[in-house]
Amino acid sequence: MSYLRSTFRHPQAPKNKLGYTQANYEGALSTLCAGCGHDSIANSIINACFELSLEPHKIAKMSGIGCSSKTPAYFLSSSHGFNSVHGRMPSVTTGANMANRDLTYIGVSGDGDTASIGMGQFMHLVRRNLNMVYIVMNNGVYGLTKGQDSATADIGSASKKGRPNMYEPMDLCELAISIGAGYVARSFSGDKEQLVPLIKGAVNYNGFALIDCVSPCVTFNNNAESTKSYEWVRDHKEATNTFDLVPEEQEITVKSPNTKTESVDLHDGTTLNLCRQPGSLDIKCRESVLMALEEAKQNKQVLTGLLHLNTAAGSTHEIINTADKPLNQLTEKELCPGSELLERFNQSLR
Amino acid sequence: MRIEATNDFVIRFANVNGTGSASANNMFSKAVFRMGVPVSPKNIFPSNIQGLPTWFEVRVTEKGYLGSRGDVDFVVAINGQTLKKDYDSLMPGGYFLYDSTKSLPRDFSRDDIHAIGIPLTQITIDNYTNPRQRQLFKNIIYVGALAYLFDMEFEVLTNMVKDQFAKKEKLIPPNIGALELGYNFAKDNFAGVCGLKVERRDNVKDAIIIDGNSATGLGAVYGGATVVGWYPITPSTSVVEAFEKYAKKFRIDESGKNKFAVLQSEDELSAMGMTIGANWNGARAFTATSGPGLSLMSEFLGLAYFAEIPVVLVDVQRSGPSTGMPTRTQQSDIIAGAYASHGDTKQVLLIPCDPAECFEMTATAFDVAERLQTPVIIMSDLDLGMNDHMSRPFKWDDDRRYDRGKVLTAEQLDNLSERWGRYKDVDGDGIGYRTYPGTHPTKGSYFTRGSSHDDYAAYTEDSGIYEDNMQRLVKKWETAKDVAPHPQIKYRDKASKVAAIFYGTSAQASYEALDGLEAEGTKINTCRIKSFPFHPDIGKFIEEHETIFIIEQNRDAQMRTLLINEFNVGTHRLRSILNIDGMPIRARRIKRKIERMLSGESVSPFTTHNSGKEVQA
Numbered sequence: 001m002s003y004l005r006s007t008f009r010h011p012q013a014p015k016n017k018l019g020y021t022q023a024n025y026e027g028a029l030s031t032l033c034a035g036c037g038h039d040s041i042a043n044s045i046i047n048a049c050f051e052l053s054l055e056p057h058k059i060a061k062m063s064g065i066g067c068s069s070k071t072p073a074y075f076l077s078s079s080h081g082f083n084s085v086h087g088r089m090p091s092v093t094t095g096a097n098m099a100n101r102d103l104t105y106i107g108v109s110g111d112g113d114t115a116s117i118g119m120g121q122f123m124h125l126v127r128r129n130l131n132m133v134y135i136v137m138n139n140g141v142y143g144l145t146k147g148q149d150s151a152t153a154d155i156g157s158a159s160k161k162g163r164p165n166m167y168e169p170m171d172l173c174e175l176a177i178s179i180g181a182g183y184v185a186r187s188f189s190g191d192k193e194q195l196v197p198l199i200k201g202a203v204n205y206n207g208f209a210l211i212d213c214v215s216p217c218v219t220f221n222n223n224a225e226s227t228k229s230y231e232w233v234r235d236h237k238e239a240t241n242t243f244d245l246v247p248e249e250q251e252i253t254v255k256s257p258n259t260k261t262e263s264v265d266l267h268d269g270t271t272l273n274l275c276r277q278p279g280s281l282d283i284k285c286r287e288s289v290l291m292a293l294e295e296a297k298q299n300k301q302v303l304t305g306l307l308h309l310n311t312a313a314g315s316t317h318e319i320i321n322t323a324d325k326p327l328n329q330l331t332e333k334e335l336c337p338g339s340e341l342l343e344r345f346n347q348s349l350r
Numbered sequence: 351m352r353i354e355a356t357n358d359f360v361i362r363f364a365n366v367n368g369t370g371s372a373s374a375n376n377m378f379s380k381a382v383f384r385m386g387v388p389v390s391p392k393n394i395f396p397s398n399i400q401g402l403p404t405w406f407e408v409r410v411t412e413k414g415y416l417g418s419r420g421d422v423d424f425v426v427a428i429n430g431q432t433l434k435k436d437y438d439s440l441m442p443g444g445y446f447l448y449d450s451t452k453s454l455p456r457d458f459s460r461d462d463i464h465a466i467g468i469p470l471t472q473i474t475i476d477n478y479t480n481p482r483q484r485q486l487f488k489n490i491i492y493v494g495a496l497a498y499l500f501d502m503e504f505e506v507l508t509n510m511v512k513d514q515f516a517k518k519e520k521l522i523p524p525n526i527g528a529l530e531l532g533y534n535f536a537k538d539n540f541a542g543v544c545g546l547k548v549e550r551r552d553n554v555k556d557a558i559i560i561d562g563n564s565a566t567g568l569g570a571v572y573g574g575a576t577v578v579g580w581y582p583i584t585p586s587t588s589v590v591e592a593f594e595k596y597a598k599k600f601r602i603d604e605s606g607k608n609k610f611a612v613l614q615s616e617d618e619l620s621a622m623g624m625t626i627g628a629n630w631n632g633a634r635a636f637t638a639t640s641g642p643g644l645s646l647m648s649e650f651l652g653l654a655y656f657a658e659i660p661v662v663l664v665d666v667q668r669s670g671p672s673t674g675m676p677t678r679t680q681q682s683d684i685i686a687g688a689y690a691s692h693g694d695t696k697q698v699l700l701i702p703c704d705p706a707e708c709f710e711m712t713a714t715a716f717d718v719a720e721r722l723q724t725p726v727i728i729m730s731d732l733d734l735g736m737n738d739h740m741s742r743p744f745k746w747d748d749d750r751r752y753d754r755g756k757v758l759t760a761e762q763l764d765n766l767s768e769r770w771g772r773y774k775d776v777d778g779d780g781i782g783y784r785t786y787p788g789t790h791p792t793k794g795s796y797f798t799r800g801s802s803h804d805d806y807a808a809y810t811e812d813s814g815i816y817e818d819n820m821q822r823l824v825k826k827w828e829t830a831k832d833v834a835p836h837p838q839i840k841y842r843d844k845a846s847k848v849a850a851i852f853y854g855t856s857a858q859a860s861y862e863a864l865d866g867l868e869a870e871g872t873k874i875n876t877c878r879i880k881s882f883p884f885h886p887d888i889g890k891f892i893e894e895h896e897t898i899f900i901i902e903q904n905r906d907a908q909m910r911t912l913l914i915n916e917f918n919v920g921t922h923r924l925r926s927i928l929n930i931d932g933m934p935i936r937a938r939r940i941k942r943k944i945e946r947m948l949s950g951e952s953v954s955p956f957t958t959h960n961s962g963k964e965v966q967a
Contacts, residue, residue: 084623317611
């Protein structure tokens with residue numbers, strides 16, 4: 001960890017629509033290992049929220065237990081945060097979201113927190129299509145308990161301890177897509193250019209948005225034999241697409257030539273502009289995405305980018321027909337039926 | 351010899367699960383109630399959908415004793431599987447109504463009871479062609495026969511049929527027809543046989559009949575609950591189903607949308623997680639479960655205790671351990687609830703004893719939880735939750751306001767003169783001020799965590815700060831003693847040195863037993879515990895007496911343990927009377943047990959081990 005952080009901020013630091021600089025989105029000093037991928041992801045979250053001009057206090061940061069789940073302390077210090085219990089961030093976030101549908105929920109979890117102890121909650125969260133961003137800081141290893149394999153570790157991959165993992169890995173993206181998740185992405189902590197727009201798209205997406213972000217553990221799983229090391233991921237990363245999220249009023253410019261742009265409207269009026277290689281993956285077709293993920297696995301590639309997008313499904317509140325006004329803002333008058341109805345009810349029980 | 355009684359007897363129906371008997375038996379019970387006579391029905395059912403034995407016991411009780419009495423005066427034996435057992439369970443002088451389409455086996459040879467054979471199957475074959483109708487009307491026919499045998503007002507029954515089928519009018523005549531078939535058969539064949547009577551009284555006044563779980567669900571609607579995460583488990587399922595039913599009735603907004611959110615979760619862990627998340631975010635949320643669910647929720651209850659998040663949990667207790675007897679009652683989660691979760695945790699318990707209290711305590715539980723910023727567990731049980739009970743009517747004071755506890759608004763945050771700390775004890779009651787997410791753009795945010803934290807919610811491993819925080823939680827616990835409902839203490843005789851302590855569904859049968867003892871000259875003072883932490887008055891009450899019977903429905907005397915633990919009082923003065931047979935504790939057995947204990951006999955604390963003379967019903 002670093003012990004000091006400069007408090008100097010450039011006086012002409014750019015401001016967003018709210019007049020905030022990026023500093024308004026920062027958090028406490030990280031206590032993770034120097035070079036931890038998680039810190040890069042935290043910074044990407046800061047960038048994305050700044051660029052989207054989100055009110056920090058209208059964001060709730062949710063997490064479980066583990067290295068990854070500590071990171072909400074390191075971004076958005078004006079937001080409420082909830083570091084819950086191991087593997088249970090999905091249910092706590094579900095309850096929080098039911099209470100107030102107007103906040104933005106950013107959940108941060110790890111591969112142990114999601115793919116092992118929290119797998120049940122994760123899967124059911126996907127099923128319910130809760131409107132939230134779910135970022136998995138995926139390093140294939142248990143950091144806080146010092147280096148045990150997690151359920152996302154590839155078979156044959158070895159951590160610093162040296163013993164190759166003997167079990168099949170969980171692919172969180174494949175699982176999520178297979179049970180109907182509508183926004184599924186994979187990225188790499190070291191690729192900010194890809195990750196920031198992915199987070200922005202996830203925030204604006206109405207429903208469950210998963211970003212499985214490979215995030216090397218510099219202390220326990222960054223050795224040559226590991227498939228979650230910086231080096232391995234850089235060498236085997238294959239991007240399916242690049243995209244940017246475009247506010248309604250803004251014109252888009254597509255960076256790379258030789259690419260095809262496809263625009264998808266999100267519920268909140270913003271447009272997602274997707275650039276992809278001609279003939280590459282059709283991310284709206286879930287069967288072909290699942291097939292591509294399998295193929296990439298065979299070829300020892302890590303397929304990154306937005307892997308699947310489906311804007312048709314309603315989120316939990318639409319499914320269960322909740323009132324538009326957040327439930328935590330309903331007044332006593334709106335909630336309590338009162339004595340007269342109660343007396344009538346008594347009468348029906350005689 | 352025959353048992354003769356007016357408005358004071360116990361009738362037991364032995365049926366097969368899934369044959370529609372429950373609604374017929376309820377009709378009988380409600381008819382007694384509508385004749386102004388207090389009634390106490392108990393459904394004794396298997397963990398099964400169809401085919402296994404089920405019993406329904408109705409106590410007709412002019413004096414209004416609503417606990418279980420013990421012993422059976424009249425059996426309606428419709429279930430071949432249990433025929434012998436039902437036959438043997440009858441009190442000498444009792445009545446045995448059976449389906450005489452087939453004659454009774456030879457070993458049914460008691461000469462101290464009165465057999466009433468009605469060819470129920472034959473009557474249905476003669477009158478109905480549809481097999482399902484034959485099954486359903488068989489039940490209605492015996493209700494008709496009972497109406498004659500007990501000399502009940504037949505019109506009360508026909509009116510009930512009319513009420514019940516108000517929306518399916520064509521079902522009214524055949525149901526009344528079935529009642530008449532039974533009534534007339536009994537009249538033609540058993541005139542003057544039965545010594546038990548139901549006579550009209552005016553003893554129910556404005557009472558209602560409802561099950562505790564429905565009352566709890568309604569209480570949650572009135573208490574302002576909006577979010578429910580839950581996982582089905584007997585006997586708590588109907589709490590949430592009732593909440594949803596009443597919410598749909600009372601809580602739809604102008605655009606037809608729900609002013610509530612009910613999510614069926616994947617397990618009890620998730621149900622509790624949702625409840626915590628919603629409460630953290632400023633909604634009133636609750637969940638309901640039973641023993642196994644309480645075990646699963648324990649980790650989360652520790653988080654809510656330590657991070658100080660209000661939670662309302664309804665625990666409808668059933669027989670444990672493990673899966674136990676899932677459709678039988680018990681009060682055996684007391685310690686698991688009181689100390690739920692690892693580390694030093696203590697949880698607030700509220701213990702209702704009837705539907706009116708289920709309603710009131712559930713609504714109050716949200717106030718208590720938010721005032722104390724901690725979980726509140728409502729300790730109901732299967733007997734209270736799933737059986738219909740006669741009860742005081744529900745009352746709501748329209749001037750009552752929800753106590754949302756210490757929550758800062760944006761304006762209050764702006765006006766603070768000193769630095770705000772989420773866990774800072776500024777009022778000296780151990781309770782800090784919290785904020786809801788989204789309140790203020792720059793003030794009042796904090797990080798909620800189950801790890802050690804300081805006054806400002808920041809992570810700490812500083813021993814002193816950790817210890818101060820843990821001690822502050824003890825101070826809050828002291829505050830809780832006055833916030834939670836106080837015990838109900840009654841002195842029959844200020845000079846008496848004998849007392850009894852009980853709670854929840856052990857109360858009704860205990861009061862009845864003690865009334866009986868008082869009539870014979872033994873005056874026993876009583877304390878009904880309504881909450882944990884214990885109010886100091888309970889400690890004082892224990893100090894005032896030399897012998898205190900602790901009457902409860904679990905094996906290990908859990909409330910007694912809790913009392914000894916919290917008050918550090920002499921164990922020899924606290925004497926247990928226990929019931930763990932899965933049936934509601936019976937008044938007659940409590941009385942007999944106390945008599946024997948007071949006379950100096952060395953007896954087992956279990957009510958099932960009484961004198962040999964008692965018929966074990």
